[in-house]
Each structure stands twice: as C-alpha cells, then as structure tokens.
Amino acid sequence: MIHKRVQRWLAQRVRALTGQVQTLWGASREPLALFRAFLTGVQMRGVLLAITAVIIFGTLGYTLLWGWPLVDALFMTMITVTTVGFGETRALDAGGRLFTMLLIGLSVTVVAYGVSSSVEFIASGAFFREVVAKRQQEMIAQMDQHFIVTGLGRVGQEVARALNSEGIPFIIVEPDPAAVEAGHGLGYSLLHGNATEDAVLEQAGIARARGLICATGDDATNVYIVLTARGLNPDLLIIARASNLGSENKLLRAGADRVISPYTLSGKRMANLALRPFVVDFLDMTGTAGKLEKALEEIVIEEGSLISNRTLGEVNLRQRAGALILGLYRVDGEVLTSPSADTLLEPGTRMIVLGTRDELNVTEALARNFIRLSVENEA
Numbered sequence: 001m002i003h004k005r006v007q008r009w010l011a012q013r014v015r016a017l018t019g020q021v022q023t024l025w026g027a028s029r030e031p032l033a034l035f036r037a038f039l040t041g042v043q044m045r046g047v048l049l050a051i052t053a054v055i056i057f058g059t060l061g062y063t064l065l066w067g068w069p070l071v072d073a074l075f076m077t078m079i080t081v082t083t084v085g086f087g088e089t090r091a092l093d094a095g096g097r098l099f100t101m102l103l104i105g106l107s108v109t110v111v112a113y114g115v116s117s118s119v120e121f122i123a124s125g126a127f128f129r130e131v132v133a134k135r136q137q138e139m140i141a142q143m144d145q146h147f148i149v150t151g152l153g154r155v156g157q158e159v160a161r162a163l164n165s166e167g168i169p170f171i172i173v174e175p176d177p178a179a180v181e182a183g184h185g186l187g188y189s190l191l192h193g194n195a196t197e198d199a200v201l202e203q204a205g206i207a208r209a210r211g212l213i214c215a216t217g218d219d220a221t222n223v224y225i226v227l228t229a230r231g232l233n234p235d236l237l238i239i240a241r242a243s244n245l246g247s248e249n250k251l252l253r254a255g256a257d258r259v260i261s262p263y264t265l266s267g268k269r270m271a272n273l274a275l276r277p278f279v280v281d282f283l284d285m286t287g288t289a290g291k292l293e294k295a296l297e298e299i300v301i302e303e304g305s306l307i308s309n310r311t312l313g314e315v316n317l318r319q320r321a322g323a324l325i326l327g328l329y330r331v332d333g334e335v336l337t338s339p340s341a342d343t344l345l346e347p348g349t350r351m352i353v354l355g356t357r358d359e360l361n362v363t364e365a366l367a368r369n370f371i372r373l374s375v376e377n378e379a
Helices: 002-028 031-039 042-066 070-081 094-123 126-142 154-165 177-185 198-203 219-232 247-254 262-275 277-285 357-367 370-378
Strands: 147-150 170-174 190-192 211-214 237-241 258-260 295-300 324-329 335-337 350-355
Touching (some): 198 219, 262 277
Parallel strands (some): 147 170, 147 211, 211 237
C-alpha cells in the first residue's frame, strides 16, 4: 500500500514538473514576458523600491546639502550606486566624501539584498508561479464561449477530462493551492480563487462563457456559486452538482438549468448496465470522444439557416449530409423520436444526430445561420 502511494506521489510530481517545464519553455520564447514576470514579483518589487530610494536619497543629498544642480547630483549618485567610478563630478569636502561613502555602503547593501532576493525568488518557485499566472491571465483573456468548472475534486476531474478530450476550452476555478498545482501538472487552465466571489468569476470570463459546471462537493457552496453566476450572466447555461437529494430544488431555484446527483446517476447507470449492458456500451462509444466511427451530437437549428422552417423530407439530411436524425427537442419542450418526413424544422429545435465527424460537421453547417457562419469563417 505504501509502495503504491509513493508511486502515485512520484507520478503526480513528474506530471507537475513536466507541466512546469512546458510552461517555462513556452514563456522562454517571449523574453519580455519572462522579464515582466521577474520584475513583478514581490521580492523584486522590494529590490526596485530600495534602489529607487537610494537614488532619490543620494540625489537630494547632493542637491540640498551641497547645492549641486539636479543633473550633476543625479549623475554623481548613479556612478556611485553602480560603482562605475568615473570620479567626482564636483569637488567634495570632507562631509561630501563621508556622504558618498555612506551612499556606497547603502548601494552595496541593496545589491546584496537584490542578489539574495533574486536567488530566493527563483529557487522557491515563486518566479515560475508568476510566469504561470501571467500566461494564465493571457489565456483567460483570449477565451470565448468556454466553460467554467468550479472545483477540481473527483467530479471536477472527470468533467475536465471529458472537456479536454473533446477539445472544448474551459477554465477551472479552485481555492486549494495544492489542487491548482496538480491541475497545472495535467495541463489544465486554472484560476486560484473562490468561485462564490464576483471578481473571481469575472476574471474567469463569465461574461463570455458558454456555461458553468458547478462540481464542488458542498451543496451550500454550490448554491452560492449558482446565485453569483446567474446574477453576473443571466443567459449562462449552469449545470450544478447536488450531493443531497434535498438540495436539488434549492439549486434550481438559485438559477441552475440542470442539477446532477452523482449518486442518483451512478445508481441509474448500474441498473441500466445490469438490465441492458450493450445499450449502455453503445451510447458510451457513440459519444463524441468515443471509439466508434459514428458519434452522437446535439445540433441547434438557427434562424436563417438553410434547413430552418423546412420539413425533414424537403431537407433530406440523410441524402445531403449522410447523418441520421434520431430525435428532435422542440422549443416548446416537445420531444419527437424517429420524426416523420413531414416534421417541420423550426428555429431553435435541437436535433439529436448520429453520424461520422464529417457528416456531423456538414449537418451543423446546414443548421447554422449562413450569414453568421460566413462572418465567423472570415474572422
């Protein structure tokens, strides 16, 4: 048991180190990004502040005590602080030389402090964390129509794995620093913070997000997250996890579109596996990340598309795209299975389609507003 734990710990550390190397290698191609990350560290800000204070102290000293012009005073201070040693700009009396020696002592002290702080900044990993944070901020700012996943527990990890396998952009909001580090090792985009706070969700790009998946293990926290997210983006798709059966209605009232109970879902799946195992296996394999050539997909018919307000017989998707429509979800909530040829494809209807990836792409193109699709392709 201990041997297995050691193996798991080593595997996690190797993944984390690999992710760190990849991030640092990517940042190394942008020297200015590395330089900015280095200078914006807490330790380095202190060093820069100390150097600035010494320069101001020396310049004011030569100006106020010996009446030097500002440019001469600044020049004398700079050559003293940098130990260039060009010589005295103007003649100095004994007091001036003592002041210069004091300035040299301060400069040496600041340089020593700067070197030690720089070594500590890099050796402690703070520099790497700063680089990762900067790159994460840039990636988040570029995200659009992405998903926000709150919590990187067991459920959150499965959600992230599924989204990542399908190439869907997402960001995870996690308050635990250890979980954030583990997520970085897996190559995920993470934001360290509490998802119940408006500022954190805004930083995660909730205004541009496609949806939010609330996967924390605490129902009270999930209710707060749903309330906050719904207030920030009324049109957002919100899927929430409920650990207790009594929390489902509360999450729905808080603004969740769908509520999932892992225990209820697991029980239903186990029962279906016992009663109809091949059906369950088939549905698993026809998922978009499954192993079969055919896949199931959900496609929305947009207003102004080539197939909107036309019947299935007129569209003849089976002939034009090769895809098979298994069912329709109409805007009024009606569900049609095996729809007939005279069924009207109204805008907003969701089609459940089975086909290859190419067939699904053609079907989706036919269901999209062709003007909007042309603009997106040009962009």
